[in-house]
Amino acid sequence: MNAAVPPSLAAEAVSVTFDGLRAISGVSLTLEKGEILGLIGPNGAGKTTLVNCLSGFQLPTEGRVRLGGQDTVRWDAAAFRKAGVARTFQGGRLFRDMSVLDNVEVTGVALGLSRRAAQRKASELLDWMGIAQFAHQLAGTLPYTDERRVGIARALLMKPDFLLLDEPAAGMSDHECEQLTALIRIIRLEQGCGILLIEHNMAVVLGLCDRVHVLDGGRTLAQGRAAEVRNDRAVIDAYLGAEG
C-alpha cells in the first residue's frame, strides 16, 4: 500500500441481488479516514446491505469494495476486521453468556493477541469509554444502551481505521443520544478512524456528520455536505418529509 495515499474504504458501483430482487444497485461511496459519513434512507433502502458489503458480510453481486486501493474480492468478514474495518450490529450481537470484558478480550484473541495482551487492551478500552464498571457483568444482563456501547468497544479494539455503526442510537432517549454523539466525536478525535453512521435520528446525523449519503430503494438519492442534503428537495420528499 502506498503510504502517501490516505487510506479510504470505497464501494464502487456495488449492486446486491437477493433471489432476483435488487437490494442495492450501482451504489458508490467513499469513506475517508477521519471523517464521519452519515448513511440515511427509509427502511428497506439498503443501508445495512451496503454496510454488509463494506465489511465482508455480503459479497457484492456486481461492483467491488476497495480498502486503501486494494481490491477485497474473496475477503470474508474476519479479513476485513483484520485489515482494520470494524462494525457494530443492530441489536448488539454480543456474546450474552460472557462477561463484558471477555466479549472485548476475545476479539483481541481472535485477531491474534495473547490472552494477557488482549485482556490489557480490553480493560484499557473499557476504561477509556467509561464502562469499566460493567467489565465483569454478563453481557446478556446489560440494558440496551450499555450493550450498544460494549458493541462499539468490541469494534474499537485494535484501533481499526474504519468504524461502521449500524443504528447505534435506535431506541435511545434524547439524553442518551447526546452521550452517544459525544462518544462518537471523541472516537473520531482520539482514534482518528473514519466513521460510517447509519442513523434515523436526524439530530444525531446532522450534529455529527461531515457528509451524508442518502439511499432510497437501493439507489443513491443524494450525497453531499450535511447542510446541503438537508435542503435537497428529493431527500425531503423521499425521507425527511415522510418523518413529518
Place this chain on the structure above:
Amino acid sequence: MIHFLQTLIDALSLGSLYALAALGIGLLFGIMRLINFAHGDFVALSAYALILPSTDVVSTLFIGSLSWPLLIAAILTFGVVVALLSNFAVFRRMRTASPQNLMVVSFALGYVIQNLIMTVYGARPKALGLWSSLTQVIDVGGLRVPLLQLVTIGVTAGLLLGLLLFMRKTPFGIQMRAAADDFRMARFLGVRADFVIALSFAISGLLAGVVSLLFVVQTGVLAPTMASDIVIFAFIATVVGGMGSLPGAVLGGLLVGAASSLLQAYLPDGIRAFRDVFVFLFVIALLLVRPSGIIRLKQFEERV
C-alpha cells in the same frame, strides 16, 4: 446415618459418571448444536480397544495389558481419535445442517459404530477384568466404600477443574466460549471455526475415553450397547441442567445420578425394579417447573 453416607457416595459416584458423559454431549451441543447420540458408542469403542479384535468368547487383553499410565494414555488418545475421525468423516461436512438432521446423523453414526463392534468383536458380551484392585472395599471410619467410587469422584473433580481452567484461562477456551455463545459472530471476529469444532470433538472424545475406563472397571463387561443407558441419562442430564450450559450439564448429571442412587436405596423392595420410572417422573416434574433446565442461558432468552 452410615447407610445414608454410603448412599451419598453412591450417588456422587454415579452422578460423576453421568456428569462426564453429559459434558461430552454438552460441549458439542454448545458449539455446533449437535446432540451427539453416538457419544455412547465412542465410549463403547474406546472400551473395546482394551482387548484384541476377535469374535472369540474369551477376551484377550490388548491395550488393557499395558501398564496403567500407558493404558490410560492409549485409551484417552483412542477416544480423541475416534471423535476427531467422526468429525472429519461426517460432521465437518454437515456444518450448515439443522440440529434435527445432525441428531439423526449422530444416531446413524452410532449404529455404524455398534455394528462395527459386532463385526470385529462379536455381538455377545465379554467379561473383562481390569484393575480388579480398584473394586476392593475400603473402610473409612466405619464407612465401607468401594475404592473405585472414590477414584471416580476424584477423577471427575480433577477433570472438571481442568476443563474449567481450560475454558477460563486459555486462548482456546475463550474462543470456544464465544463460539458456543454465537458461532457466526465468533467466526466473523476471526475465531477459527474448524479448529474450535475439532477441539470440542477432541475434548468430548477424551471424556468418552475416561467414562469407558471407569465404566468397564466397574462392570467388568464389554457389550456393543454397553453405554446406551449412560448416554440416555447423560442426554437427560444436559436437558435438566439447561441445554448448552457446561455447568448445567455437570449439575444435571450429578442430580440424575443422585436421584437414581437415592431411589435405589430408599424405594420399597417391591417397586425398586421400576426405579427408572421414578427417575424420569422426577425429571418431568423438574422440567415442568423449569422448562429450560436449571441454568438458563442468556443467549436463548427472547429479546424484549
